[in-house]
Amino acid sequence: MLQQKRLLSIDIFRAVNMFFMIFVNDLSDVHRVPLWIDHVKDNVDGMHFADTIFPIFLFIAGLSIPLAIGRRLERGDSFLSIASYILLRSFALIVMGFFHVNLEDYSTAAVIPPGIWEFLMTLSFFLIWLDYPETLAKAKKYALMGTGVVILAVLAWFYKGGSASAPTGLSPSWWGILGIIGWAYLVCSFLYLICRGNFIALAICLFVLVGINICYHADVVDMDIPVIKDGSSTSLMMFGIVISLLYPLIISKANYKILWLTFALIGLALIALGFIIRPYTEGISKVHSTPSWVFICTGIGVLLFEFFIWLIDIKGKQNWFKIIKPAGTSTLTCYLIPYFMVAIFTILDFDYPDFFNYGAGGIFRSFAVSFIVILITGLLEKGRLRLKI
Numbered sequence: 001m002l003q004q005k006r007l008l009s010i011d012i013f014r015a016v017n018m019f020f021m022i023f024v025n026d027l028s029d030v031h032r033v034p035l036w037i038d039h040v041k042d043n044v045d046g047m048h049f050a051d052t053i054f055p056i057f058l059f060i061a062g063l064s065i066p067l068a069i070g071r072r073l074e075r076g077d078s079f080l081s082i083a084s085y086i087l088l089r090s091f092a093l094i095v096m097g098f099f100h101v102n103l104e105d106y107s108t109a110a111v112i113p114p115g116i117w118e119f120l121m122t123l124s125f126f127l128i129w130l131d132y133p134e135t136l137a138k139a140k141k142y143a144l145m146g147t148g149v150v151i152l153a154v155l156a157w158f159y160k161g162g163s164a165s166a167p168t169g170l171s172p173s174w175w176g177i178l179g180i181i182g183w184a185y186l187v188c189s190f191l192y193l194i195c196r197g198n199f200i201a202l203a204i205c206l207f208v209l210v211g212i213n214i215c216y217h218a219d220v221v222d223m224d225i226p227v228i229k230d231g232s233s234t235s236l237m238m239f240g241i242v243i244s245l246l247y248p249l250i251i252s253k254a255n256y257k258i259l260w261l262t263f264a265l266i267g268l269a270l271i272a273l274g275f276i277i278r279p280y281t282e283g284i285s286k287v288h289s290t291p292s293w294v295f296i297c298t299g300i301g302v303l304l305f306e307f308f309i310w311l312i313d314i315k316g317k318q319n320w321f322k323i324i325k326p327a328g329t330s331t332l333t334c335y336l337i338p339y340f341m342v343a344i345f346t347i348l349d350f351d352y353p354d355f356f357n358y359g360a361g362g363i364f365r366s367f368a369v370s371f372i373v374i375l376i377t378g379l380l381e382k383g384r385l386r387l388k389i
Contacts, residue, residue: 007067008313009308009309009313010060010063010305010308010328011328011329012308012318012321012325013063013305013308013328014057014060014064014331015321015324015326015328015329015331015374016324017053017056017057018057018324018328018334018335018374019327019370020370021053021057021335022327022334022338022369022370022373023366023367024037024039024049024050024053024366026338026365026366026369026370027362027366030357030358030359030363030365030366031358031359031362032358032359033362037363038050039051039286040285040286040287043285044285045278045283046284046285047284047285047286047296047297051286051293051297054286055293055297055298056300056301056304057181058181058184058233058237059236059239059240059243059297059301059302059305060240060301061181061184061237062236062237062239062241062244063240063241063244064244065185065192065240065241066192066197066241066244067244069086069189069192069193069197070197072085073193073196079193083190086185086186086189086190087186089185089189089389090185090186090189091182092128092129092182092389093179093182093389094175094178094179094183096125096176096178096182096336097177097178097179097180097182098175098179099152099170100176100177100179100339101172101174101176102159102161102170102173103117103118103121104173105161105162105173106118106160106161107161107163107164107167109160109163109164109167110158110159110160110161111158111160113346114346115344115345115346115347116347117155117158117159118339120151121151121152121155122336122339122340122343123148123340124148124151125148125387126336126387127144127147128145128152129332129387130144130385130387131384131388132144156170177335181233183234184233184234184237186227187228187234188234188237188238192241197245199245199246199249202238202241202245203242205238206235206238206242209231209234209235210235210291210294211231212228212230212231212235213230213232213235213289213291213294216230216231217230217288217291218280218291230289232291232293232294233289236294236301239298239301243263243302243305246262247309256314259306263305263306264306266299267300267301267302267303268299268303270296270298270299271296271299273295274291274292274293274294274296274299275292277291277292277295284296323371323374324371324374326374326377326378326381327374327377329381330377330378330380330381330387332386332387333377333380333381333386336387337376338369338373341369341373352365
C-alpha cells in the first residue's frame with residue numbers, strides 16, 4: 001500500500017515538474033520577462049527558477065527507479081531481462097536526444113525543410129515507441145514500427161547542419177535533455193540492479209558520484225569520465241534513488257513525524273552545503289553543472305517531495321492536480337507534443353502576435369501552451385496513444 005501511495009505522490013510531483021518544463025521551454029522565446037523566471041546566462045554565478053526544472057526532473061526520475069526496477073526484482077525477473085529493459089529504455093532516450101540536438105544546428109540549405117524534418121522526426125518517435133495495444137496484430141505493429149525506423153533513417157541520410165558553405169552531418173555536440181536523462185538512467189539503473197536495491201550500497205554509489213562532481217569542478221581532476229562525464233546528472237538521479245529508498249525505511253521503523261523532520265533537515269542541509277562550497281567549485285551554474293547547483297536543486301527537490309508526500313499520500317488531494325495529471329503518467333508523450341507544435345508553426349510560418357512575445361503577455365502564452373500540451377496529452381492517453389519505453 002505504501003508503494004502505491006508513493007507512486008501517486010511521485011506522479012503528481014512529476015506532472016507539476018513537466019508542466020513547468022513545458023512552460024520554461026516555451027518562455028525561452030519570450031522577451032522582457034522577469035530575470036528570476038528565466039535561465040541564468042552562461043558563465044554567470046547564479047540560479048533562477050528555470051534552472052531548477054531539469055535537475056528536479058532527474059531527481060524525480062531517480063525516485064521512480066526503485067519502484068520500476070524494484071518490482072521486477074521482487075517478482076523474480078532475471079538479471080538479463082532487467083538489464084535488457086534498462087538498455088532499451090536508455091537507448092530510446094539517447095536516440096531521441098541525439099536527433100533533438102542536431103535539430104538545433106539544422107541548415108536551411110538542407111533538402112528537407114526544417115519544419116517537415118522536425119515533424120517527421122517526432123512522428124517516427126511515436127511510430128517506433130508507441131504503446132501499441134495487445135489486441136493489435138503483430139504484423140501491423142511491426143510494420144508501423146518499421147515505418148518509423150525507415151523515416152528516421154531517411155531523415156538521418158538527408159540531414160544537413162551548419163551553413164551552406166560548411167555543411168555538417170549528424171553529430172552529438174551534446175546529448176540533449178532526453179539524452180542526458182538516458183545516460184543517467186543507464187548508469188543509475190544498472191547500479192540499482194547490481195546493488196539489488198541495497199540502501200547502504202547505493203548511498204556509497206551516491207557518495208562516489210557526488211565526489212566525482214566535486215573533484216571535477218574543484219580542478220582536482222581534469223577529465224570527463226565516459227558516460228558519467230562530470231557526475232552531475234547521475235548524482236541528481238542517484239539522490240532520487242536514495243531518498244526514495246529512505247522513505248519506506250523511515251516509515252517502517254518510525255512514523256511520519258520523523259519523516260518530516262528527516263527530509264526537512266536533508267533538504268535544508270543540501271541547500272546550505274551548496275552555498276558553502278560555492279566559492280570553491282565554480283559557483284552556482286546549470287550550464288556548467290556545478291556541485292552547488294546539484295546540491296541546491298536536490299535540496300529543493302527533497303523539500304518538494306516531502307510536500308507532495310504530505311499533500312497527496314497523507315491528505316489525498318490528488319484531485320487538485322487532475323487537470324495536469326497526464327503530464328505525470330504520459331510524461332514522454334507530453335514532452336514531445338511541443339515538437340509537433342513548433343514543426344507545424346515552422347511549416348506554416350506562423351508567429352504569435354507581438355503581445356504574446358513580450359512580458360506578461362508572453363508569460364500568459366507560455367502558461368497557456370503548457371495547459372494545451374497537457375490537454376492534448378490527456379486526449380491521446382484516453383485514446384491509448386502514448387509512448388512507452
